Amino acid sequence: GQNIDQPTEMTATEGAIVQINCTYQTSGFNGLFWYQQHAGEAPTFLSYNVLDGLEEKGRFSSFLSRSKGYSYLLLKELQMKDSASYLCAVRSGGFKTIFGAGTRLFVKA
Amino acid sequence: ETGVTQTPRHLVMGMTNKKSLKCEQHLGHNAMYWYKQSAKKPLELMFVYSLEERVENNSVPSRFSPECPNSSHLFLHLHTLQPEDSALYLCASSQDPASAGNTIYFGEGSWLTVV
Numbered sequence: 094g095q096n097i098d099q100p101t102e103m104t105a106t107e108g109a110i111v112q113i114n115c116t117y118q119t120s121g122f123n124g125l126f127w128y129q130q131h132a133g134e135a136p137t138f139l140s141y142n143v144l145d146g147l148e149e150k151g152r153f154s155s156f157l158s159r160s161k162g163y164s165y166l167l168l169k170e171l172q173m174k175d176s177a178s179y180l181c182a183v184r185s186g187g188f189k190t191i192f193g194a195g196t197r198l199f200v201k202a
Numbered sequence: 203e204t205g206v207t208q209t210p211r212h213l214v215m216g217m218t219n220k221k222s223l224k225c226e227q228h229l230g231h232n233a234m235y236w237y238k239q240s241a242k243k244p245l246e247l248m249f250v251y252s253l254e255e256r257v258e259n260n261s262v263p264s265r266f267s268p269e270c271p272n273s274s275h276l277f278l279h280l281h282t283l284q285p286e287d288s289a290l291y292l293c294a295s296s297q298d299p300a301s302a303g304n305t306i307y308f309g310e311g312s313w314l315t316v317v
């Protein structure tokens with residue numbers, strides 16, 4: 094079967110660093126995506142990894158290990174506006190992109 | 203503004219009604235998608251259209267009927283739905299669904315409540 098696991102909820106403090114983990118088991122792999130979704134809004138693209146290693150984009154970084162079926166999203170210098178759901182998604186092949194259930198991040202002052 | 207526009211944003215319908223959700227993308231993309239998002243569950247892929255041809259149909263009940271008249275427009279026709287079909291329906295588009303780095307861009311969704 095195909096499965097993507099990520100924690101349901103996380104809480105962190107403004108200004109801190111938080112790491113959101115994602116593990117996946119899919120029949121194929123053509124890249125891993127992270128999306129941010131604020132309540133009542135569309136998911137928006139954050140990052141894409143297809144090779145092992147770290148991709149850095151401003152305050153956000155994403156890491157991939159294909160051999161371990163593992164990724165994480167790292168958010169630095171947390172801001173209140175970072176409170177949102179973070180969706181891990183894997184392009185498994187063909188036209189299919191499979192999504193995890195999302196991690197709700199609460200940033201407190 | 204995401205480049206993908208969905209209407210209506212909110213819809214309440216009875217189980218015997220017929221309604222449609224509309225999606226339009228202004229990004230010049232070749233592929234369009236319907237996803238269903240239920241509370242605390244992963245996004246579920248329903249349909250994929252590439253160059254107006256349906257290329258993916260994920261065992262969706264026939265009470266959901268998609269239509270893609272051109273590469274910019276996508277509809278989801280709804281008929282005799284069940285209360286468990288209440289969810290957020292997200293339309294999305296992408297440039298090239300066959301490429302590995304294909305990034306999907308979502309609309310803001312249509313909240314559907316079936317009563």
